[in-house]
Amino acid sequence: MPVLENKHEKGLLQFFGDAKIVQQFKKLEKTEQMIEFMWKVPNLQKFLADSSEHRFGKSEGDTRRFREMGNKLFKVGKDKEAIKMFNKAVTKAPVNDSGVGKDLSLAIANRSAALFKLGFFKMALVDIEFAFVSGYPKDLRYKLFERKIKILVHLKDKDSAFDTRGKFIIAMKDSTLEEDKKCKLENDIQALLEDLEHDLSESTNQGLEIDSEVLKHNLGKSHSYLPPLSVDVDIEFDQVRGRFAVANKDIPAGSVILVEPAVANICKEDQVESYCDFCFKSVDLHLIPCKKCSHVAYCSNKCMGEALDSYHKYECGNRDMFGNILDNIKKEGSKDTASTKDLSKLCYRAIAQKPVSWYKENRESIFAEFPKFGDESYDKTPHHSLLNLVSHHDRIKSGRLWSFLISAVCHLRAFQMSGYFGAPKFKTPATLTDDELYIGGLLVHVFELMQFNTHGITEGTDREKSNKTLANKDFTNSIRLVGNGLYPTICLFNHSCDNNTYKYYAGSTLVLVASKNIYEGQEVTEGYFPSAQMIPRPQRRSWLADHYWFDCECNACVNDQPTLEEISKHYNDFCCHNENCKGVVQETSSCPSCAETIDVDKNKVEIEKIKETLESLRNRMTSNEEKDSSVDIYNKTTETWIRLQKLVRHPYRLLYTSEQLFWKALRLSYGNVAA
Numbered sequence: 001m002p003v004l005e006n007k008h009e010k011g012l013l014q015f016f017g018d019a020k021i022v023q024q025f026k027k028l029e030k031t032e033q034m035i036e037f038m039w040k041v042p043n044l045q046k047f048l049a050d051s052s053e054h055r056f057g058k059s060e061g062d063t064r065r066f067r068e069m070g071n072k073l074f075k076v077g078k079d080k081e082a083i084k085m086f087n088k089a090v091t092k093a094p095v096n097d098s099g100v101g102k103d104l105s106l107a108i109a110n111r112s113a114a115l116f117k118l119g120f121f122k123m124a125l126v127d128i129e130f131a132f133v134s135g136y137p138k139d140l141r142y143k144l145f146e147r148k149i150k151i152l153v154h155l156k157d158k159d160s161a162f163d164t165r166g167k168f169i170i171a172m173k174d175s176t177l178e179e180d181k182k183c184k185l186e187n188d189i190q191a192l193l194e195d196l197e198h199d200l201s202e203s204t205n206q207g208l209e210i211d212s213e214v215l216k217h218n219l220g221k222s223h224s225y226l227p228p229l230s231v232d233v234d235i236e237f238d239q240v241r242g243r244f245a246v247a248n249k250d251i252p253a254g255s256v257i258l259v260e261p262a263v264a265n266i267c268k269e270d271q272v273e274s275y276c277d278f279c280f281k282s283v284d285l286h287l288i289p290c291k292k293c294s295h296v297a298y299c300s301n302k303c304m305g306e307a308l309d310s311y312h313k314y315e316c317g318n319r320d321m322f323g324n325i326l327d328n329i330k331k332e333g334s335k336d337t338a339s340t341k342d343l344s345k346l347c348y349r350a351i352a353q354k355p356v357s358w359y360k361e362n363r364e365s366i367f368a369e370f371p372k373f374g375d376e377s378y379d380k381t382p383h384h385s386l387l388n389l390v391s392h393h394d395r396i397k398s399g400r401l402w403s404f405l406i407s408a409v410c411h412l413r414a415f416q417m418s419g420y421f422g423a424p425k426f427k428t429p430a431t432l433t434d435d436e437l438y439i440g441g442l443l444v445h446v447f448e449l450m451q452f453n454t455h456g457i458t459e460g461t462d463r464e465k466s467n468k469t470l471a472n473k474d475f476t477n478s479i480r481l482v483g484n485g486l487y488p489t490i491c492l493f494n495h496s497c498d499n500n501t502y503k504y505y506a507g508s509t510l511v512l513v514a515s516k517n518i519y520e521g522q523e524v525t526e527g528y529f530p531s532a533q534m535i536p537r538p539q540r541r542s543w544l545a546d547h548y549w550f551d552c553e554c555n556a557c558v559n560d561q562p563t564l565e566e567i568s569k570h571y572n573d574f575c576c577h578n579e580n581c582k583g584v585v586q587e588t589s590s591c592p593s594c595a596e597t598i599d600v601d602k603n604k605v606e607i608e609k610i611k612e613t614l615e616s617l618r619n620r621m622t623s624n625e626e627k628d629s630s631v632d633i634y635n636k637t638t639e640t641w642i643r644l645q646k647l648v649r650h651p652y653r654l655l656y657t658s659e660q661l662f663w664k665a666l667r668l669s670y671g672n673v674a675a
Helices: 003-016 019-026 031-038 042-050 060-075 079-092 102-117 121-135 140-153 160-176 180-197 302-311 321-331 339-354 356-361 382-387 397-420 434-453 539-550 600-623 627-645 653-668
Strands: 233-238 242-247 256-260 266-268 454-460 480-487 503-506 508-512 572-577
Touching: 003 019, 003 042, 003 397, 019 031, 019 180, 031 042, 031 397, 031 434, 042 397, 060 079, 060 102, 102 121, 102 140, 121 140, 140 160, 140 180, 242 434, 266 339, 321 339, 321 356, 321 397, 339 397, 339 434, 339 480, 356 434, 382 434, 434 454, 454 503, 454 653, 503 653, 572 600, 600 627, 627 653
Parallel strands: none
Antiparallel strands: 233 242, 256 508, 266 480, 454 480, 503 508
C-alpha cells in the first residue's frame, strides 16, 4: 500500500474509531451520503460543539499595542509605516452596534496626523470626522479641531477655517490642559487665522490625493452568450481536448480578449489590510473596518454595506474551523497550509454569494451542460458557469476527497451558526437537513473544481525600488500574489507553455490581452504557469501532469521550443512582406506560400532599428514614474512588438525579450500596482 494511502487509512480509523465503520463509509458513493455519515460521528460532533462560538478577532489589547507601535514609528518620521500600524489598530478596535469605540477613534485620529504629515490633507480631514463619529474623547477633541484648522489653512479655505475656530474654542473648555498651555495654543491658532485672513493669494497646494484609480482596458463588442469574452473569439469543443478558444479573425498584440469580474474573490490572509475585501481597491493608506470582525477591511462604507448584504453576513465572526484543523496539521510538521486555508475560505464565499433559495430554485439548471460550440446559446448566470466547470470528481484520490469533505462539514457548521439556512443554530444538531446536505455536496464540488480553475489575483511590483535593478535581467515578470478569484470564462481557455495572451487584474477584475499577434483560426491560449522561456520541456510536462492532470501537447512542447537561455541570438527565419501571408524563408528568395520575392536584408535592417527602439523604451520604463507617460510608452511598445513579429519567427531570442518588455509596459500602465 502506498505511503499516502496508508496514511489516509490510518486517518480514517482515527476519525471513525472502528474499522467496521470505516468499511461502511468506504462503500458510500455519493458525496451527500458521505457528509451525512461523517456528521453523526462522535469525534466530529464533539469538535463542532467545541468550535460553536463566534470569534470576531476584535481586541482592546491588540488595538492598543498596534496603536503604540504606530505612535513610535510616527515619532521617528516613518509615517507610512506608522499608518500600517494604525490600520491594524483600526481593524482590531472593538465598537458598539453604532460603530462607536474609544480605541477606534484614537487609532483613526492618529492616522489622520500621519496623513496630514504626508500631505494627504483631504483624507486627513475625512479621518478627523471619522474619529468624531467614532466617539473621540471629549477632553481631547481640541486636538482634532487644531489639526483641522491647520489643514484648512494649508488649503486656504478661510470660511471653513473660521467656522472651525468656534468649535475649537468650545472644545478647549473641555480639555484638561493647564491654563498657560491653553492660552498659548489659542494664541497660536489665532495667529494662523489672522495670517490666513490677510493672505490674498490662492492656494497652490491642495495636498496629495490617494491615487486609487486603477486603469484597465475596456472590452469592445462582446461574445453572444459569454459577455466577458470578445466577439473575435469562439469557444469550440473537442472530445480529447475539451473546450478551447479560437480566434475568428486576426487579433494583433495588445487587443482585449476578455474582461471578467470575479464570481468570488478573497484577499490572501497577509493582504487583508492592503485591499478592499469587496472591490479589491488598494486601502494601504486608508481603510474602513468591519464593525464586528477584524478579518476584513474596506475602501468605503458603500463596499462594506454591499459585502454585508451579500456574503459577509455569513462569514462575520464565524471561526475558521477547517483552518484550525490545518493549523494543527502544521504543528505536526506538515507543509505550510496558508494557501489551503485561503482556498477553503474562497470555497465558502463562492457558495455564500447566493442564498440557499437560489440553489434550490436552480437545482435543475446548475449542472445543465455548457455549450460546446460557438453557435449555441447559453442564458445562465456566471454562477452557473462556475458550477459547470470541470472537477474531475471521478479521478480524485480518496485522501484528497477526504480533506474536501472535512472542509465541507466545517463550512456547513459555520453556515448553520450564521443563519444561512434560516434561524441561527448555536447548538450543533445531531443530523443535517436536506438543504444542508445539498449545500454540503455543492461545497465539495466547488472545492474539487477549484483545484484546476482558481486564478491568483496579482499586483505589479515593477515600481518597487528593489525591482528597478532587475530591469535588464534576462527574464522579469514582476508580480506579487495578493488574492485568489474564480473566473469561469477564462477557464475555457487551454494552456500553452508559450501562450499568446497575458492577464492582469484591475481590482478583482481579470483582463486578458493578446500578448502576441494571433491569426484567424489559431487557438487563443493562456499560461497555467510553466513557461517555455524559463523551464525545459520535461519539467513543464511533469508539473502540469501533477497539478492539472494532463500531458501537455502545446506547440512549444511538441516542437521542444528552446528556453531563453538556449535560444539563438541570431535571426534565421524571416517573414513574407505580404501582410496576409504566413510564409517564411531563411535567405532572399520567393515566398513558398505566395511566391512573392522576400528580400531578407530589408527585414534585417528593420529588425536592427527595432532593437534600438526597444532599448530606448526599456530605459524610459525604468526612469518613468508618471501613469500618463506609461500609457504612451505602452502604446509605442505594443506598436513596435506587433511589427517585430511580422519580420521574424522563432527561434530568436529577441522575440522572447520583446514580449517580456510588452508585459512590463502593460503592468506599468494598467492594473493593480504595489503601493
